[in-house]
Amino acid sequence: MNKRSILLAITLAALTSAAQAQTPKQHYNAETKRIATRYAEDKKLCAEESESSARMQCLRDAKSEFNKSNAQAKADYKSSGSAKAEANCADCGRVTSVVEGEKKGEGGAVGMIAGGVAGALLGNQVGSGGGRKLATVAGAAGGAYAGKKVEEHARSSKQWTVNVEFEDGKHNSYTFDQDPGMSKGDPVKRSDGGIVRR
Numbered sequence: 001m002n003k004r005s006i007l008l009a010i011t012l013a014a015l016t017s018a019a020q021a022q023t024p025k026q027h028y029n030a031e032t033k034r035i036a037t038r039y040a041e042d043k044k045l046c047a048e049e050s051e052s053s054a055r056m057q058c059l060r061d062a063k064s065e066f067n068k069s070n071a072q073a074k075a076d077y078k079s080s081g082s083a084k085a086e087a088n089c090a091d092c093g094r095v096t097s098v099v100e101g102e103k104k105g106e107g108g109a110v111g112m113i114a115g116g117v118a119g120a121l122l123g124n125q126v127g128s129g130g131g132r133k134l135a136t137v138a139g140a141a142g143g144a145y146a147g148k149k150v151e152e153h154a155r156s157s158k159q160w161t162v163n164v165e166f167e168d169g170k171h172n173s174y175t176f177d178q179d180p181g182m183s184k185g186d187p188v189k190r191s192d193g194g195i196v197r198r
Contacts, residue, residue, distance in 0.1 A: 028074075028077040039062060043059065091190040092198060093165055093190075094164065096184060098163075099163070159175055161174070162188075
């Protein structure tokens with residue numbers, strides 16, 4: 001065996017064991033790196049040839065082997081099911097922005113009743129006779145509205161809107177009641193009507 005065959009066998013054995021725990025993309029990257037390293041080593045061996053014609057033929061053979069190995073690695077990667085899933089993940093996307101805002105609270109009967117009573121009491125103190133009745137009704141209505149708004153404000157809370165652009169070109173927004181801990185550029189994936197980090 002010559003130096004080239006021994007080195008190739010050792011490199012191949014080491015990379016085969018490492019490749020078993022890799023994703024298709026990682027395997028492809030490792031394979032192309034291995035091919036480039038082997039090509040560089042082959043060129044060094046070719047430089048040791050004493051005759052020019054033999055050196056040139058060696059370099060042509062090394063280049064041909066390099067191109068063939070790269071084409072095979074690319075074909076293997078493209079044919080792997082995982083590579084297709086990685087390339088065509090319609091549920092995958094990236095966060096384009098995160099907007100922190102305020103979620104409007106809901107006003108209930110308590111605020112309306114309390115506001116209405118307070119408004120009626122104040123309205124009842126204005127004017128006399130028919131004017132007093134009118135002021136009481138107006139005060140009750142205005143107080144009810146004001147009470148509802150006060151309760152809405154008291155019940156408001158923060159919310160986060162995460163805008164996402166998916167790999168299929170679609171855009172969507174997701175609202176969270178707690179800080180999702182996401183920022184622009186984060187990779188995400190659709191999950192159960194929402195999104196999660198990838």
